[in-house]
Amino acid sequence: MSACPLEPYARPTAQATRELAQLQAQIEEARAELVRLQQAVIDAECRLGRNLAADIVDANERLVSAALQARLDAETAARALADAARSARLDALTGLPNRVLLLDRFAHSIANANRRGSRLALLFVDLDNFKQINDTHGHAFGDEVLTLAARCLASTVREVDTVSRHGGDEFLILLDEVAQPSDAVRVADKLIAELARPHLVNDYELSLTASIGISLYPDDGETADTLIKRADAAMYRAKRQGRGSFCFHGDPAAS
Template sequence: MSLSWTQVLLVENDADDAGLIRAALSASPGNGSFNVNWVRCLADALERLEQEAVDVVLLDLVLPDGQGIDVFDRIFRAAPDALILVLTADSDEETARRAVQHGAHDYLPKEHADAYWLPRALRYVTDRKAAEQVLRTAEETLFEEKERSRVMLESIGDAVLATDLQGNVTYLNAMAEDLTGWSRGEALGQPLAQVFNIIDGTTREAAVNPALRAIEQDRTVGLAMDCVLIRRDGVEAVIEDSAAPIHDRHGKVSGAVIVFHDSSQSRAVTERMAYMAQHDYLTGLPNRLLLMERLSRMITLADRHHKQLALLFLDLNDFKEINDSLGHIVGDQLLQSVAKRLTECVRASDTVSRQGGDEFVILLAEIEQPQDAVRVAETLHTALAEPHLIDGHEIHIGLSIGISVYPDDGNSVTTLLQKADMAMFHAKSGSQDKQRRFRIGMSSRAGLHSRSPRQ
């Protein structure tokens, strides 16, 4: 059976005390389960913590190069995940208590640092820390699941309303607030019939409460046809959808959820979904699907009008470093700022699309000559040279641009995109903030480099 080693860093200036502690741990039951490294001063401890991770720090707060709570604070910053147990003499007990307030797991008088008490103290606090970590992980998992559910409910296009067994409102999402005219704070605890006031659109009589039907029958039920919801302000809307029972962990019905929507908005929702399927959610730019459709159409028009067209494949230089250092929120805002500048640099008849990540593709419709695309690329470099002011940060970011021209570089959508991508890769492999026109031979040279597949 393999041993579970606990890596211990002992920070103790007194050699006699250090010897007793090391002997106590080596002689403890479990025989060798503690691997102890001893240093005598703060500087050596910090150096050791920088080099390797430890499970436990046994820390004397009186050292040659530091004393008191400052010693603990520096060790804690260097090893925030380690379990720190302060070793103290009677005269230092008040300082040890302060260290516990600052984040130490506990303190132990040195006179108890024998082969009986010290190993037990270490195992107690390590087991306690492990239990706390399990609890934290469970809490984080539960929070993430609840947050995921909340975001999903707030994001969907349908209104969602929940009740308890007594028919009192326990939840509304934002869409339900909008359709009923009740805010969540006002609606919680109110009888469902008051918040979800529905009538038969033909007879104008009160409609059967769908939540109570779902609870009584313990099944999903549909709303009656021609059901009208009367908002709090008296405005009426024809609604449709269903109600379903909510079950607790034992399978018993504990309430009901109603999912509904304004049927007059169905067409608008359909149009919105179609738009979202063809546009990037972050920037609002056309996505790859819409770009391919427009490129195919523009090729046909270019042939008809005896014109050329160009694709510019753009990649932001050093975006990953900016995103990692400043965070994804700043990174998203930077992508939005870049998208706005790119759009301002081209004509209304051109298409600026986001391919995903930090890549954009611009379709220049009906150009006279390839040099027109080069001039647009130079305009883009100039526009991106100005810093982006985002959340208090002045961010500089450049472009690598690859250019392909129809019909010189290909006569199909796929070929033009591939060649613009190859040219961009060669531009990026050379000096920064440059553009390259595709030329014969790029394919074989680009093939020497391994690149991750693009979305």
């Protein structure tokens, strides 16, 4: 019996070859699309990261700016509050302590004097003929004179003492820790001499005089109001004596 010949391997038909080629192309296209999608994801993540970083930087800048502005606003408000508090305790024209601040310092000085067994002196200063100055030269000139007088008075006393504007052309000077009445006499003499020096006000030369009344703590009273009233009364006695003089409440002859 003869052997049967082997059948040759089957070859793909043209149709199968075309289908295989199409399938291969689809696979390559899918792979390419997958690569594109992966790159798109990477690009998106990079863009998101950059935008997020930029957003964070921008937010931080706004936060820092807002914090700085808030601090600036707080400092401005604090300064305005301090200025308002100072203004409420200072005379607007001369910048001297007003009655509110004087009474506050008076209370502290009285408390200290009680602890130390020391004296205080209050000088009530009234400029002589100030109304005539105002009427002759005008109120603006009068304000300049008051400012000048304030500087003269403040420059004559110690830092621990208080010069305040009582109103109009009247000033109060609180001398802290006065050992004896003669200390107040020396200050009154210096005040009168300083005011009497020739001064230029708007190119006009003038000399000022003042009448001064003096009261002592605790000799003439134990409260600020009592000492002010008695120094005021002593000032009027000094004014009757003549311009540029002073008088104590308890002893009119002391001047």
